[in-house]
Amino acid sequence: MKRHFRPAMTWLHDWSGIITGWLLFAIVLSGTLSVFRPEITLWMQPELTRQTVDSDQATEAAIAWLSAHASDSPSWYLDTATPRAPFTLAFWSDKNGYTQRPLDPVTGSPDGLRDTRGGEFFYRFHFELQLPYPWGRLLAGIAAMALLLTLITGIIAHRRFFADFFTFRPGKGQRSWLDAHNLLGVIALPFHLMIAFTGAVTLASLFFPWSATALYKGDTAGMQHDLNPAAIERPRSGTAAPLAPFDAILHTAQQHFGKTGIAQIAVVNPGDRAAVITMTAGNEDSIGITSHTISFDGPTGAILAEHIERRPAIMTYNVLYGLHVARFAPGVTRWLYFVSGLILTALIGTGLRLWTVSRARKVSHFSTILVARLNVGFIAGTPAAFASYFLVSRILPAGLADRAGLEIRCVFLIWGALLVFAALRPVRKAWPEILTLAAAACAAVALFSAPWHRAVDAAGAIIAILLAASFTFAARRSSLKNRII
Amino acid sequence: MIFLIGLLAVLLLALTTHRDAATLTLRPLSSQHRLILRGIAFLLLALQLTLQIRNSDSTAFALIEWTGLFSVEALFAAVICTVLRRWREPLSYKQRKFGSLS
Amino acid sequence: MATTRYRSDIAIRTLTGIAGGYLLAALLSVAIARWLPLPRIEASAAGMLAGLLAWPPLMMTAFAIHSLPRLCAGFALAGALLAVLSFWPV
Numbered sequence: 010m011k012r013h014f015r016p017a018m019t020w021l022h023d024w025s026g027i028i029t030g031w032l033l034f035a036i037v038l039s040g041t042l043s044v045f046r047p048e049i050t051l052w053m054q055p056e057l058t059r060q061t062v063d064s065d066q067a068t069e070a071a072i073a074w075l076s077a078h079a080s081d082s083p084s085w086y087l088d089t090a091t092p093r094a095p096f097t098l099a100f101w102s103d104k105n106g107y108t109q110r111p112l113d114p115v116t117g118s119p120d121g122l123r124d125t126r127g128g129e130f131f132y133r134f135h136f137e138l139q140l141p142y143p144w145g146r147l148l149a150g151i152a153a154m155a156l157l158l159t160l161i162t163g164i165i166a167h168r169r170f171f172a173d174f175f176t177f178r179p180g181k182g183q184r185s186w187l188d189a190h191n192l193l194g195v196i197a198l199p200f201h202l203m204i205a206f207t208g209a210v211t212l213a214s215l216f217f218p219w220s221a222t223a224l225y226k227g228d229t230a231g232m233q234h235d236l237n238p239a240a241i242e243r244p245r246s247g248t249a250a251p252l253a254p255f256d257a258i259l260h261t262a263q264q265h266f267g268k269t270g271i272a273q274i275a276v277v278n279p280g281d282r283a284a285v286i287t288m289t290a291g292n293e294d295s296i297g298i299t300s301h302t303i304s305f306d307g308p309t310g311a312i313l314a315e316h317i318e319r320r321p322a323i324m325t326y327n328v329l330y331g332l333h334v335a336r337f338a339p340g341v342t343r344w345l346y347f348v349s350g351l352i353l354t355a356l357i358g359t360g361l362r363l364w365t366v367s368r369a370r371k372v373s374h375f376s377t378i379l380v381a382r383l384n385v386g387f388i389a390g391t392p393a394a395f396a397s398y399f400l401v402s403r404i405l406p407a408g409l410a411d412r413a414g415l416e417i418r419c420v421f422l423i424w425g426a427l428l429v430f431a432a433l434r435p436v437r438k439a440w441p442e443i444l445t446l447a448a449a450a451c452a453a454v455a456l457f458s459a460p461w462h463r464a465v466d467a468a469g470a471i472i473a474i475l476l477a478a479s480f481t482f483a484a485r486r487s488s489l490k491n492r493i494i
Numbered sequence: 495m496i497f498l499i500g501l502l503a504v505l506l507l508a509l510t511t512h513r514d515a516a517t518l519t520l521r522p523l524s525s526q527h528r529l530i531l532r533g534i535a536f537l538l539l540a541l542q543l544t545l546q547i548r549n550s551d552s553t554a555f556a557l558i559e560w561t562g563l564f565s566v567e568a569l570f571a572a573v574i575c576t577v578l579r580r581w582r583e584p585l586s587y588k589q590r591k592f593g594s595l596s
Numbered sequence: 597m598a599t600t601r602y603r604s605d606i607a608i609r610t611l612t613g614i615a616g617g618y619l620l621a622a623l624l625s626v627a628i629a630r631w632l633p634l635p636r637i638e639a640s641a642a643g644m645l646a647g648l649l650a651w652p653p654l655m656m657t658a659f660a661i662h663s664l665p666r667l668c669a670g671f672a673l674a675g676a677l678l679a680v681l682s683f684w685p686v
Contacts, residue, residue: 017659158652175508175572179580196568199561206648213648219622220629220643223682224636235637296554322634322641329645332558339555345562352565 015165022162023364027380029155030361031387036138036152037357038391040208041350042131044335044343047094050127051465053402054096054111057122058463062095062114065259068274070117071097072255078118079103080280083245087274090114091291096122098129124412125402130420131395136212139421143215150212157205164198167191183366190359193352200349201356207333210326236323239287239302239316246282253310258286262303265315266290269301272336282308296337297327358388382439386431389443392480394424396450396473403457440487448480496545497563503538504567506531508575539564605664613658616671621651623678630682 042049051057067090075085079101088098096111099119109129110119126133137145164170174195177188194201214221225232233240262271272291278284284307292298303315318324331337335346365381368374401419405412427446431439451473458470510528523531543560550556625647632639661667 013662014660018656021656021659154648154651158655161652162656172511174511175504175568175575176511177572177576179576192569192572196572197565200565209648210645213644216618217622217625217644217647220625220647221640223626224629224640232637232640235635294551296558320635320638322638322645326641326645337555338558342555342559342562345559345566349562349565352569 015168018162019166022159022166025155025162026159026357026360027364029152029159030357031383032138032148032152033156034354034357034361034387035391036135036149037350037354038395039131040135040204041347041354042395043128043135044347044350046128046132047091047098048128048465048468049131049399050098050111050125050129051094051096051463052399052458052469053125053127054122055403057096057111057113059095059114061092062090064090064270065256065263067095067097067112067114067117068259068271069255070115071099071112072117072252072276074112074117075099075101075276076252076279083278085274085276085279087276089271089274123402123407124409125416126413127402130398130417136208139417146212146215150209150216153205153208153212154216157202157209160194160198160201160205163194167195170195183363186359186363186366190356190363193356193359197349197352197356200346201353203332204350204353207329210329211333213326237299237302237316239304239314241285241287241304241313242277243283243285245278248282249280250282250284250308252276252279252284252286252307253305258288258305258310261305261310261312262288265303266301269293276307279307284308285313292331292337293339294337296331297324298331298334298336299327300324361388378436381436382432383428385434385436385439385443386428389440389447390424390427390431392476393427393443393447393450394420396447396454396476397423399454399469399473400450400457441484444480444484444487448477448484451477451480496542496549497567499538499542499545500563500567501570503535503542504564504571505574506535506538508571510535608664609658609667612667612671613655616675617651617654617658620654620671620675620678621647623675623682624650627678627681 068087071087072085075082079085082102084101086100088094090097096114097117098109099112100107100109102108109126110124111122111127112119113122133139136149138148139145140148173188173191175192177185177192179185209216221232230242233242259271266288269291270293271288273289275287276284277287285304286307287302287304289299290301292300297318300318301316304313305311306313318327335343338346361380361384365377365384368377398416398420401416405415409415427443431443434442455470455473455477458466458473461467461470509523510532542563543556546556546560547553550559625643627643628646629639629643632642634642658667658671661670
């Protein structure tokens with residue numbers, strides 16, 4: 010039994026890793042970039058140069074603009090302006106369906122701002138994979154569970170956990186790849202386990218709705234109400250009524266929330282007698298999300314319900330969710346999430362690489378060649394494609410029709426082209442070529458950050474230069490003569 | 495400063511593993527020395543956490559930051575060990591000529 | 597012949613781990629939700645998280661237990677027990 014256990018777990022680690030590895034690589038890389046979601050949006054909006062904004066004034070301007078231009082939308086959803094994201098991010102429905110745009114903090118209008126998804130692209134791709142509901146989320150959830158499984162079996166498979174804690178022996182082929190894989194896994198193991206499990210938690214209701222189904226027996230509204238007693242839902246009445254003055258409502262909410270402020274605002278049935286405004290507090294002072302909610306009657310501005318989360322199981326869920334999305338994170342922690350995310354990306358990359366390196370000495374089997382080519386396409390191609398998103402966003406003219414959609418189509422076009430290129434080209438040549446392309450794309454992102462006045466441009470340029478240097482190094486190493494494919 | 499305390503602790507921990515002791519010092523350490531070094535390292539890590547908790551509004555936030563910092567410190571320590579080892583035992587002629595087997 | 601046997605062994609374990617493991621985890625989430633003396637929404641959330649936590653270890657169990665008949669019997673027994681707990685009329 011004991012002699013059988015470790016080999017079995019190693020086998021499971023290898024196979025669950027290779028089957029989900031490429032998908033996980035893209036998910037983890039986009040998730041890592043999502044750490045700086047508002048910053049990326051800001052980077053892609055060079056017109057937004059204002060350093061400080063008054064969040065409440067920006068919200069009032071946004072509500073005024075939406076009342077004038079989006080009164081037909083069944084609901085509006087706003088992420089309020091913050092020092093990190095000095096714009097209101099609004100989500101509403103127009104004649105083309107739902108759109109999400111940043112609104113100018115002074116005029117409240119999206120005019121003059123570029124039509125781009127910004128950092129929202131990476132965030133959405135991270136768990137929806139640009140696939141229709143629910144397929145993307147299902148795949149992402151399975152990937153999260155597989156990552157958790159692969160991590161746990163990996164710990165069991167690793168024989169010298171503490172003895173090899175800091176060991177990396179370069180220039181020794183398979184030995185070096187295994188060293189790097191172990192090192193990257195071990196040093197950030199708490200983060201890896203946390204992010205895999207909490208990632209699965211964010212999609213848990215999709216996989217395990219059965220407990221709620223069993224207890225509520227189809228009473229979805231009752232469950233929603235229990236989940237957040239302050240989330241009031243009522244049907245449209247058909248009688249028009251303007252919203253109460255918004256400054257007073259904002260003032261009341263700010264008083265109730267204290268220093269955490271307002272993070273999100275939902276206006277359901279705007280312009281109707283049955284309008285409801287729901288405000289969610291920010292969570293800069295606690296890990297858990299949605300800890301405090303208030304809803305107001307739209308036409309009168311009276312408080313309909315208020316809820317402060319204190320129930321243990323729901324709070325556990327909210328804290329696990331909050332750990333994953335890291336909205337609480339102060340500056341240093343956010344950077345640590347980013348670095349840890351890169352470490353996890355590299356862990357998956359080295360794991361995929363090990364698969365081919367450890368099999369290279371055997372006869373070149375079709376499956377080994379397939380894995381090798383997919384490795385080039387995903388490990389080198391994904392960063393190149395993601396970097397190209399930044400470039401496309403700067404190159405496309407600001408006033409183009411359906412600009413946001415075009416940007417994303419370009420990314421997938423480039424990604425697909427790189428995958429095809431990697432599938433056709435000899436692996437030995439494709440590695441340095443695509444890695445060089447990724448380095449060039451990152452260097453170009455640094456240049457396009459000019460004139461580096463805003464903090465996001467300067468920081469973006471520095472990260473891009475560091476990444477360009479890493480890819481250049483990797484490209485040089487991969488072009489060495491006697492390396493294994 | 496907090497980062498340096500942690501880095502020192504992690505380097506001491508590296509000293510207590512067999513392989514890296516040989517890299518960082520000339521002579522292998524006795525098991526008693528190793529135990530003492532490990533003790534100091536854990537004390538330093540505890541000191542780092544205490545300082546972080548004092549600087550932060552919330553213990554939970556400090557704990558998350560400490561865990562994250564540890565990863566970065568361990569990465570630095572591994573890089574330092576690798577560079578030192580490379581410096582101690584230069585590449586063989588074959589490796590220089592043909593590049594390493596990677 | 598060794599490879600066919602090996603392959604069918606792997607196939608059965610994979611199926612037991614993924615589908616069987618999911619079924620057990622789902623039943624566990626329902627059983628926990630029904631028997632925890634908590635308000636409905638709290639019990640639902642606790643059950644959901646428990647199901648999530650149970651799935652990966654169940655998957656590992658499917659590959660860790662050496663004897664295939666014993667593995668299948670164990671999963672079936674656990675499934676039956678949890679099904680009784682989940683659907684027992686209260």
